[in-house]
Amino acid sequence: MNEILFFGLNNYPKFIKNEPDRITKPIQFKFENENENENENENEKQIKQISSSEFSTIFLFKNGKAIKYLKENDSNQNPQKIQIENIQKVTVGYENEAILTIEGNVFAKGKYINSKNPKEFINISSLIEDKNDRIIQDIVCSAYSIYLLTSNQNVYGIGLNQFGQLGLDYETLKKTEKPILMMKNVSKIFSGTDSLHIFLLNSNQELFGCGYNEYGQIGLGESRAETKIQKLTKIQNISKGKIIDIKCGFTHSIMLIENENQNPKRKLYSCGHNRYNGLGKNRSTCEFTEIKSSLFENDDNILDISYDGFKPIQIELPKLRFNENISNYHVSCGYRKSFIYYSLSSFSNLEEDLIKLFERKEFCNISFKTRKWRNNRSS
Template sequence: MNEIIFFGLNENPKLIKNEPIKITKPIQFKFENENENENEKQIKQISSCEFSTIFLFKNGKAIEYLNENNSKQNPEKIQIEENIQKVTVGFSNEAILTIEGNIQNDRIIQDIVSGYQSIYLLTSNQNVYGIGYNQFSQLGFDSDLLLKTEKPILMMKNVSKIFSGNYSFSVFLLNSNQELFGCGSNYNGQIGLGESRKEETKIQKLTKIQNIPKGKIIDIQCGSSHSIMLIENENQNQNPKRKLYSCGNWQYNGLDVDTYEFTEIKSSLFKNENDNILDFSVGDSHTLILTSNSKLIGFGLNNFSQLGTGDTNNQSIPIQIELPKLRFNENISIIIFLVNLKNHFFIILLLLFPILKKI
């Protein structure tokens, strides 16, 4: 079965009831009061925000933990018995995508992504629709004309991927020509439009991002004041090198300086040629990175020990985080980092998948 490593603020819901509210170093998380068959399930995805956490299993079922029940002082647990493809939890929303999920005119939903108070839908005909609040124009419309919508509205056509964050008022859309567009909150320059646009606190319509680093965009994740982009070099190597680029507020972006366009995060921790960036996850004001050599790297705010460093010292540049001693089964060659991180009441979940063994 999976090993799940947990650290940060252990409340809303309190997932490990016998541990303190603030867990400063990574410890193992175990499902409590689960039968043997439940524990044997392989975890596919975890999505978490301020008051709920959803574990999605490979068999298509899920467990949701909600804010603790005041009468029992334990989190309320809900079994979700559906054929689920993906779950996404934002600050004030959540969505579940099932195999049968679709919207009007039989356009099948292929992906769902949460923002702070909005949800984005990508359909099989490559259209993106937005639902929810638009106070920072995160739906791509003038917020003075459209504050919110309770029905899906078309944002853009010919889209291959959606990128946002569960504490973000910004969104990025990648079209089939690898052109990137962004809109929403730009209070700290987190849309990446450059110095000339840094005074614009919100971008009211989808705008093409210029000066994107060369390579294939693997992922973009957004906090409230920064954005992180993962780029893979387009070459013939079997293991192409991946690099991280960042923009936004200096306290959170890993660069230790404000930047208004995507700039490479350089660190000695990324220089090993035999090591590569495997995955990353962005919270409201911090970032965690997993490398192929099983290094966990983090930067940003740490006031609730959300970096797992054993203290509450903020880190403006990348540092390595000590994990419990684990080693791979001989037949396992890959780890997948599947987390969504919450705002400054941080629950942080690190999923090591598929199988790990304790030394």
């Protein structure tokens, strides 16, 4: 089993027994049933992905199996097996879950996905009208909707459309339990666990957004002037470069852009409400503007981003020593909890290093690829 570090809210469920309800420093996380399959190949026990929200946390292993913890789990707070095989990706929203299999099928559950039985997984990819478009390449959950990117580069949405997050006027479509086509020629989908907005990037690096925009979190209009963007609209005035990633919070968004002609190559931009300093700067903004901090001296090392934050800080991970070129660890952020997971074979005792994170109390918001930490740099 690979190493997992956990910090944040440690109740409902109680991830780590005999520990306080709030864990402020990363400590090792162990599954209660990790010895259940002692004869299983060690490589088959490695964590591939963790997806977490307020109500559920799913752990996906490299063998294509998954388990989950629920907020209302049994009294022992033990994980439950997910009875789906060959899983490629998992994603959870505020009140929904979706699972992508290696074969390209998507199984999902939730109040707005299957109102008759919201706790039962159903194959939503099989509900796409065009039978030639049912092989799914990627999936993303938002708070109450799920988005499917097909092998033909088409995006379908299913679930709630209260703020136009499915790309249609609310009066035309309030919700749907059948996937509807939103946009063609799409390369990436971006959204967030509790967000009510979405971004779609086409093959020409043109970005489109729709959904809840009261705080300018789509990067369009003025705050409170355009509460709903009820159709996919092109996002203008974005810095030149390749969009690597976008993460969406409830009231803000953070974008990572790479430009080979600038130094550093990678820069962060944010927009939306700054009530909890989630923008990494001192004011709210309705357009994507750069996040500037001394922590970002070498933004080439920015690895990935997640959606909640307070201010840029550094967190030193205890008892870890990295190889100089290590890059295969991951950070996963959920509702008031964060996980850092990595393979034991990736580490040596050559040097200590730091992972830089955005952090709002027990939340973390950005992870960096590790690099050698020089003694003449502040910690």
